[in-house]
Amino acid sequence: MSTKLIAPSILAADFANLQRDIDMVNQSEADWFHIDIMDGVFVPNISFGMPVLQAINKHAKKTIDVHLMIVDPDRYIKTFADLGSHVLTVHYEACTHLHRTLQAIKAEGMKAGVALNPHTNVNLLEDTINDIDLVCLMSVNPGFGGQSFIENTYSKVKQLKDLIKRKGVSTQIEIDGGVTNKNVKQLVEAGADILVAGSYVFKSTNQLKTIKDLKALANS
Ligand code: DX5
Ligand code: ZN
16 A cells, blocks of 8 residues: 655645744655645635745745646646646636646646545546546535535545546545544545645644654554
8 A cells, every 4th residue: 555645734834934834844744735726716715826835835845736726727737837836736616628627737747636526526537537646535615724524525535446446547535624633544444645634733732743643644
């Protein structure tokens, strides 16, 4: 079984001490930086944009995993490649021509991810899964950190894992929203590969230990 990855979500960091929090992730056992870009249209919230990502990228020493919660993401694929994104995830619900979008992301040298809202059925990826490097299953409704985990996610992970096996592809499964030490083990057992954790990491008193423990739990 391959190593399960931990991706702290920078949305929950202290933006007045961003470099400190980025350095913490660099020094930790975390694997990826998860970066949430929200436009106030696709989701009811606005997070941060290009200048902030540029600043993050200057200090981040690990994989940059960008989660676009924006309408018409095709407009910004090249921009996010230029900003140093390694993985670029778009929402299924925001793409009219998903197959074309995935090719465009890969053409810019990034891994192509597709995020599904809690109401979106995984079987809708039947015809594109061969072209997807990563599926991000939203385990909360996107737009805000600190929400409670939606229990139905476990069965979605299993369904998606079955689809991946059936198609013989190596697509990774990422879980985003409400991830804590209470659900990591069960998520991994269902088939999850990457666990995004925002509030659980950044609101804890010992962030390095929280990450270390999550990673150990995910790989136990
Ligand atoms: C929600 C974002 C998540 C969020 C997760 O729309 O996509 O990445 O930062 O935060 P927590 O772990 O606090 O639910
Ligand atoms: Zn996210």
